[in-house]
Amino acid sequence: xxxxxxxxxxxxxxxxxxxxxxxxxxxxxxxxxxxxxxxxxxxxxxxxxxxxxxxxxxxxxxxxxxxxxxxxxxxxxxxxxxxxxxxxxxxxxxxxxxxxxxxxxxxxxxxx
Amino acid sequence: xxxxxxxxxxxxxxxxxxxxxxxxxxxxxxxxxxxxxxxxxxxxxxxxxxxxxxxxxxxxxxxxxxxxxxxxxxxxxxxxxxxxxxxxxxxxxxxxxxxxxxxxxxxxxxxxxxxxxxx
Numbered sequence: 293x294x295x296x297x298x299x300x301x302x303x304x305x306x307x308x309x310x311x312x313x314x315x316x317x318x319x320x321x322x323x324x325x326x327x328x329x330x331x332x333x334x335x336x337x338x339x340x341x342x343x344x345x346x347x348x349x350x351x352x353x354x355x356x357x358x359x360x361x362x363x364x365x366x367x368x369x370x371x372x373x374x375x376x377x378x379x380x381x382x383x384x385x386x387x388x389x390x391x392x393x394x395x396x397x398x399x400x401x402x403x404x
Numbered sequence: 405x406x407x408x409x410x411x412x413x414x415x416x417x418x419x420x421x422x423x424x425x426x427x428x429x430x431x432x433x434x435x436x437x438x439x440x441x442x443x444x445x446x447x448x449x450x451x452x453x454x455x456x457x458x459x460x461x462x463x464x465x466x467x468x469x470x471x472x473x474x475x476x477x478x479x480x481x482x483x484x485x486x487x488x489x490x491x492x493x494x495x496x497x498x499x500x501x502x503x504x505x506x507x508x509x510x511x512x513x514x515x516x517x518x519x520x521x522x523x
Contacts, residue, residue, distance in 0.1 A: 328514075333495065333517065333519060334516055334517060335408075335410075335497045335499075335514035335515050335516050335517045336448070336497075336514045337514070338513075379447070389435060389436035389453075389455070389501045390501075391438050391450050391453055392438075392450075392499070392512055393450060394440075394447045394448040394449075394450075395447060396447050397447055
């Protein structure tokens with residue numbers, strides 16, 4: 293399984309754009325990249341997933357360079373409610389029933 | 405969207421007792437469910453993989469006789485913490501894997517977690 297490295301913590305203010313970068317130097321060809329969000333005392337919640345280039349949904353964008361050795365989660369105009377832990381995971385897309393292995397995650401703190 | 409529930413959401417028990425936690429996939433069938441444990445300010449740690457109708461696969465260092473897992477149906481997996489002790493106090497989270505259509509795309513959905521406190 294590809295190991296991921298993220299910053300331990302980040303601070304931001306309301307209304308700013310936040311970019312969290314994840315390194316996954318030994319990502320395999322069949323691996324995809326997924327980001328989860330976790331609030332205290334809750335289960336992780338899926339944010340976004342991608343394989344290459346750029347993916348955008350209603351809450352975030354995911355940028356993946358051509359070499360796929362890193363990825364950046366972009367949260368536009370964060371609010372206080374975006375304060376959470378964000379996990380970057382790398383896993384095989386075509387293996388149903390494969391466990392997700394969580395790294396340490398990035399604790400994002402948004403202030404007013 | 406796919407929903408996974410856990411029951412109870414919070415439990416307090418005395419040392420030496422056993423506690424059962426249920427994980428249900430409410431609107432899909434889950435051949436595989438996973439159990440994680442999370443200590444304060446730490447990441448989720450995978451405890452075991454639970455496959456319907458077969459024995460669970462435990463991660464290294466997780467005692468299978470202490471953490472009993474049963475996956476008797478495609479929508480229900482249970483984790484029983486036997487003879488619980490204060491060091492077992494933690495946040496237990498399950499996830500359920502759904503096969504998307506005819507593909508083997510790995511979709512996983514997490515439950516809300518169960519806070520176990522052993523006195």
